[in-house]
Amino acid sequence: MAGDVEERILDAATAMFLQHGFGGASLERIAEAAGAGKATLYSRYSGKEALFSEVVKRNCERSLRLVFDAPQSAELQQRLVLVTQTLVTRLLSDEVIGLIRMVVADAPRFPSLAKLTSDAGRSRAIDAVATMIADHSGRALDARAQAASKRHAHALATQLLDAIVSPMLMRALMGEELDVIRGDIRAHVKQTVALFVAAGTLKPFL
Template identity: 35%
Template sequence: MNDLREEPARRKSPARATVRLGRPPKEMEGEVEERILDAAHKVFLERGFEGSSIDEIAVAARSGKPTIYARIGDKRALFTAVVMRDVVGRIAQFKSDMSIDGTIEERLVRVAIAMLQWTLESERMALLRLAIAEVNRFPEIASQVSRNAQKLSTEVAVGFLGEMAQTDEIGRLPAFAPERIAVTARAFLDLVVMPMLMRGLAEQKVDVLSEEVTAHVKGRVPFFLAACRHGG
């Protein structure tokens, strides 16, 4: 009888941790893109467009280059996305406490000061300057930013003016009629907000300019209201 050799039992290999490859769950996709744009925003401000690289942005975002190319595109597309999100997209998010206390002039002054302080925030201005510096390289960005910023800022101003008009006798003026209030809102922005914004783009120290905001607004708001009351 032949000797029977018992085969040693095979050891089971330890279970391997499951690794998910490919795209993240849908609920995380927005988070990934926000992380990429946040990193690109930081790198572009520190290095400028020419001095930045997708490699550096990928490291800062803790993301792979293929992910950036697949989700947003090359450096040009990434720069466009950052500018549009942080310069234009944030306009629609502007909020200010709409206190009903005080006269219409006092309420407009409070809103305008809050709007200018928000606009002149240093990082926001730095990105605007960077976009302007690259206008020859990306003329389409300047055009797109300008159109969208004008549209969104007008919508924000219409909302504030319309709400004020409902609680004040000024709402009976032709300038605040539904068919004219968008033009009135644009005039308010051009008269009160735009001059300080243009100065902010040229001023190196925005903090110094911020000290002039209150005096600027208090001088412009009465002029705006006088024009509205006299058919302007």
């Protein structure tokens, strides 16, 4: 089935990127590892960057499902804790951290990888959390107020995710044991969200 072929290709690509880096992972080797013909792979992806983009997007989609699985009836603060805690846990998986380390290592030779990863990962996570925040109040707003609310929610989601993710990601990239960092996720997330609540930044959406 087409879906099975796609998954095999993305699984093989992920393994190759992690093992050989972006420069060392060729489309031919990925096709061979996936048990797919080169023609099949080339018919789906315009090049190695396009394939890597799909690898990142798949990881992101798996994470973003968790955003929408959070209980709709929960208080916004509780939902933000649940969602961001799960997103960070996913980010700190061996696979995702391995891909981020690969991007950092290969950035001097392939500078487009950083932007590609940001567009496919960070930006989509921010958009998903912003939508969750903006939709939480359920108040009827006119078009202008709705647009302003979405802008505010996007700024808030950006600040919140950066405050939560950046310190933990930096620890991981500096070589600290992932199990140790994962053990700190819950406390770090709860404390950061509580600071945003105390500062009144969530008030317009409550």
